[in-house]
Amino acid sequence: MAxxxxxxxxxxxxxxTVLAVAICFSLGASNPSGRLNDLDHRLMCTCGCAQILGECxxxxxxxxTQELTELKAxxxxxxxxxxxxSAFVAKxxxxxxxxxxxxxxxxxxxxxxxxxxxxxxxxxxLLIRRWGGLxxxxxxxxxxxxxxxxxxxxxxxxxxxRETGSDGGF
Amino acid sequence: MAAFGSFCLLIALALxxxxxxxxxLALRLLATGQPARISPERLADTAxxxxxxxxxxxxxxxFALVWSVFTNDxxxxxxxxxxxxxxxxxxxxxxxxxxxxxxxxxxxxxxGMFGFVxxxxxxxxxxxxxxxxxxxxxxxxxxxxxxxxxAPPFALLKGAIPDDGNGLNPLLQYPEMVIHPPMLxxxxxxxxxxxAFALGALMMRYPGEKWIRITRTWTMVTWLFLTxxxxxxxxxxxxxxxxxGYWGWDPVENASFMPWLTGTAFxxxxxxxxxxxxxxxxNVWLIFSTFLLTLLGTLLTRAGLVSSxxxxxxxxxxxWFVVFMCIxxxxxxxxxVYQRGHLKTEHHLESLVSRESSFLFNNLVLLTACFVILWxxxxxxxxxxxxxxxxxxxxxFYNRVAVPIGLFLLFLTGVGPLLxxxxxxLKAIKRNFVLPVIALWxxxxxxxxxxxxxxxxxxxxxxxxxxxxxxxxxxxxxxxILAEFLRGAGVISRQTGRNLFAxxxxxxxxxxxxxxxxxxxxxxxxxxxxLCGSAFNRNVESEMGLxxxxxxxxxxxxxxxATQDSNLNYSSEYAMLDVSKGGKKLFQxxxxxxxxxxxxxxxxxxxxxxxxxxxxxxxxxGTNPDTGQPIIKAFLNPLVSWIWFGLVVMxxxxxxxxxxxLTPATAALRVPAAQAAPVAPALKGGD
Numbered sequence: 001m002a003x004x005x006x007x008x009x010x011x012x013x014x015x016x017t018v019l020a021v022a023i024c025f026s027l028g029a030s031n032p033s034g035r036l037n038d039l040d041h042r043l044m045c046t047c048g049c050a051q052i053l054g055e056c057x058x059x060x061x062x063x064x065t066q067e068l069t070e071l072k073a074x075x076x077x078x079x080x081x082x083x084x085x086s087a088f089v090a091k092x093x094x095x096x097x098x099x100x101x102x103x104x105x106x107x108x109x110x111x112x113x114x115x116x117x118x119x120x121x122x123x124x125x126l127l128i129r130r131w132g133g134l135x136x137x138x139x140x141x142x143x144x145x146x147x148x149x150x151x152x153x154x155x156x157x158x159x160x161x162r163e164t165g166s167d168g169g170f
Numbered sequence: 171m172a173a174f175g176s177f178c179l180l181i182a183l184a185l186x187x188x189x190x191x192x193x194x195l196a197l198r199l200l201a202t203g204q205p206a207r208i209s210p211e212r213l214a215d216t217a218x219x220x221x222x223x224x225x226x227x228x229x230x231x232x233f234a235l236v237w238s239v240f241t242n243d244x245x246x247x248x249x250x251x252x253x254x255x256x257x258x259x260x261x262x263x264x265x266x267x268x269x270x271x272x273x274x275x276x277x278x279x280x281x282g283m284f285g286f287v288x289x290x291x292x293x294x295x296x297x298x299x300x301x302x303x304x305x306x307x308x309x310x311x312x313x314x315x316x317x318x319x320x321a322p323p324f325a326l327l328k329g330a331i332p333d334d335g336n337g338l339n340p341l342l343q344y345p346e347m348v349i350h351p352p353m354l355x356x357x358x359x360x361x362x363x364x365x366a367f368a369l370g371a372l373m374m375r376y377p378g379e380k381w382i383r384i385t386r387t388w389t390m391v392t393w394l395f396l397t398x399x400x401x402x403x404x405x406x407x408x409x410x411x412x413x414x415g416y417w418g419w420d421p422v423e424n425a426s427f428m429p430w431l432t433g434t435a436f437x438x439x440x441x442x443x444x445x446x447x448x449x450x451x452x453n454v455w456l457i458f459s460t461f462l463l464t465l466l467g468t469l470l471t472r473a474g475l476v477s478s479x480x481x482x483x484x485x486x487x488x489x490w491f492v493v494f495m496c497i498x499x500x501x502x503x504x505x506x507v508y509q510r511g512h513l514k515t516e517h518h519l520e521s522l523v524s525r526e527s528s529f530l531f532n533n534l535v536l537l538t539a540c541f542v543i544l545w546x547x548x549x550x551x552x553x554x555x556x557x558x559x560x561x562x563x564x565x566x567f568y569n570r571v572a573v574p575i576g577l578f579l580l581f582l583t584g585v586g587p588l589l590x591x592x593x594x595x596l597k598a599i600k601r602n603f604v605l606p607v608i609a610l611w612x613x614x615x616x617x618x619x620x621x622x623x624x625x626x627x628x629x630x631x632x633x634x635x636x637x638x639x640x641x642x643x644x645x646x647x648x649x650x651i652l653a654e655f656l657r658g659a660g661v662i663s664r665q666t667g668r669n670l671f672a673x674x675x676x677x678x679x680x681x682x683x684x685x686x687x688x689x690x691x692x693x694x695x696x697x698x699x700x701l702c703g704s705a706f707n708r709n710v711e712s713e714m715g716l717x718x719x720x721x722x723x724x725x726x727x728x729x730x731x732a733t734q735d736s737n738l739n740y741s742s743e744y745a746m747l748d749v750s751k752g753g754k755k756l757f758q759x760x761x762x763x764x765x766x767x768x769x770x771x772x773x774x775x776x777x778x779x780x781x782x783x784x785x786x787x788x789x790x791x792g793t794n795p796d797t798g799q800p801i802i803k804a805f806l807n808p809l810v811s812w813i814w815f816g817l818v819v820m821x822x823x824x825x826x827x828x829x830x831x832l833t834p835a836t837a838a839l840r841v842p843a844a845q846a847a848p849v850a851p852a853l854k855g856g857d
Contacts, residue, residue, distance in 0.1 A: 038270060044564060050418075100561045101561075105556050106557075109561075109563065110567075120537070
């Protein structure tokens with residue numbers, strides 16, 4: 001019964017964490033300040049400096065000046081964000097976007113990190129579960145007190161300390 | 171001097187090759203017990219001595235290059251391209267690593283130096299050191315082959331010898347560039363040593379965890395160098411590039427960060443092997459991966475695979491690195507498969523909620539972060555291969571993906587030390603977590619009251635949201651760590667009658683590794699607080715004539731003059747800005763723009779006034795060609811100095827962790843007999 005309750009607790013905790021992370025990511029898509037500031041941080045300067053358009057500080061950089069002028073004109077013309085970005089891609093190529101677009105093959109760029117993290121997390125939990133970590137008996141902190149360790153375990157700890165010449169780390 | 175340098179490099183290559191082959195043969199003979207004309211021990215000793223002599227030869231070559239820089243020997247192409255007569259002395263040293271060939275020579279020299287120290291200390295464990303020395307010699311053969319045949323630093327200039335050189339890249343003419351690259355290289359090259367020991371120990375099926383103990387100091391010092399190198403690079407980018415930031419997720423920055431992440435994972439998970447005999451395969455592969463990532467970083471910097479503001483000119487040595495990495499990977503896989511029976515774990519995890527599992531999750535998150543960065547760095551190449559066109563993977567991608575992972579890691583930094591080994595109970599969790607949770611929510615309230623509100627003005631700011639989470643988790647982690655210190659110090663204080671400060675000191679001395687680690691975590695938290703400040707950066711840009719003013723935050727800047735200056739190395743334009751706050755003049759700032767004579771390139775020299783709350787960061791962007799007036803851009807960057815202070819704390823913590831703990835005998839000597847009392851079990855051994 002206690003084991004089932006504990007498992008339910010952790011399942012709920014994981015659900016809440018996943019939900020919080022999901023909210024966090026969905027919120028991340030919002031606008032940090034004005035549209036110009038947002039868009040010029042989603043575009044790159046094309047002069048070859050590898051800097052974000054809004055942060056390119058080359059004196060006399062004609063590329064960033066021209067791009068910013070075009071961007072302001074597009075915003076003033078009432079174009080939507082997607083339209084503006086498409087227009088820039090059409091003119092300067094896909095590398096003008098500071099991050100891969102979330103469609104086509106480039107979607108893989110966004111999915112892979114989360115997929116790998118989820119797979120690794122699942123793998124770790126399954127590994128611990130296989131080792132008996134989930135559903136095992138909770139052993140209180142006193143288990144590490146040398147006074148209550150069995151002689152074999154105490155000897156093992158002493159051997160490790162002798163061998164490693166240290167006092168065990170964290 | 172060019173002929174002498176080239177000759178030294180050839181000799182060094184021959185000696186490294188002898189070290190590798192003779193060392194391998196000697197170890198083979200020792201392992202199989204086959205009879206031979208020369209005793210394997212003597213053969214191994216000749217290999218060791220060849221390694222030492224090789225270091226002398228590489229040192230001579232490095233000296234020859236530095237000498238050539240100082241004597242302005244423009245018959246050497248490298249000197250023409252990276253130095254000039256008017257170059258200040260400190261930057262003449264920097265010329266050694268400012269170009270491809272010189273930096274590879276620096277790598278080989280550092281590797282030689284590490285190998286030299288290792289070979290001098292061989293009596294610690296002759297056989298293990300022989301294996302490690304042989305592996306290091308293999309790495310050295312590769313670098314010396316590249317230097318001799320693909321990127322020779324002493325190549326002679328074709329045609330007439332010029333009177334002066336092209337000068338050092340202006341971006342590199344900054345004090346930090348004299349120490350940042352060597353630090354980074356010490357970190358990169360230093361990981362060769364634990365790699366060599368790990369591979370050597372696996373090859374010889376070395377019993378126990380002694381190789382970890384031997385390499386612990388190496389690994390920690392190497393990690394420290396890499397950490398300092400990364401932070402110094404950040405500071406250099408902040409002070410020189412003039413864009414107001416310090417980290418741009420550039421591929422070369424990423425390249426230095428990836429081995430740091432795996433190295434950090436190794437430093438944590440290795441404790442599991444020491445204490446529990448667990449994660450042996452994992453640790454071996456972590457150190458293999460770290461070494462491979464240092465090679466990958468070097469490849470990215472030099473092969474022109476990805477575009478970067480930091481990269482060296484595109485060259486053919488990328489193929490050399492790819493081939494070498496494949497060889498290293500093949501050797502690692504073969505050795506692991508062949509010897510994996512030796513790496514069987516002695517214990518398994520007993521609980522999901524324990525110190526062991528927190529290390530496992532910490533490793534998981536660190537490696538995920540490493541994967542994300544590797545993925546983002548290499549995705550443009552993959553995309554080009556699949557779709558035929560490149561894409562850019564810049565800061566928006568990393569901010570969206572890596573920042574949440576970093577915050578989760580910060581959370582684990584606080585949680586891990588609160589969990590006991592083996593298993594814990596819900597009651598213990600409640601007891602340990604109550605204070606940090608209170609601190610977390612208190613910080614959320616303080617931040618919201620102070621104006622850190624992600625939903626301000628009805629518009630959501632992801633930057634403010636991450637900052638809020640970062641501040642709150644930092645407060646919780648800091649509380650957790652301080653509570654650990656106070657809990658232990660309180661026990662000692664009660665037992666010995668010392669005051670709390672003295673008790674904390676004694677507590678730290680009794681287990682330097684544990685409490686040094688906590689200090690490093692505090693440093694990380696302080697740095698994270700500084701990083702969170704970037705969500706609130708502000709900037710203004712304006713053309714400023716005489717007596718023009720500009721306001722940013724509480725400061726008002728008044729232009730009181732703009733002038734020019736010149737010396738043999740560069741000419742400069744700068745503005746003099748009086749800075750006042752609340753009507754009271756505080757100080758003057760002089761942002762500058764330099765134009766280097768030899769290279770003809772401009773360079774920004776940012777003026778920075780740093781206080782704990784923020785940095786006032788002023789850039790002279792040049793003059794308006796129509797009006798001739800200076801263009802000034804001012805940034806107000808909150809909490810930046812916390813990042814550098816965080817590094818100082820991390821360095822201090824690492825030094826503490828490197829100092830041996832007081833043994834019971836020495837501890838007893840330091841405690842007056844009347845006060846001496848048994849130490850509480852909770853304070854021993856990090857339990």
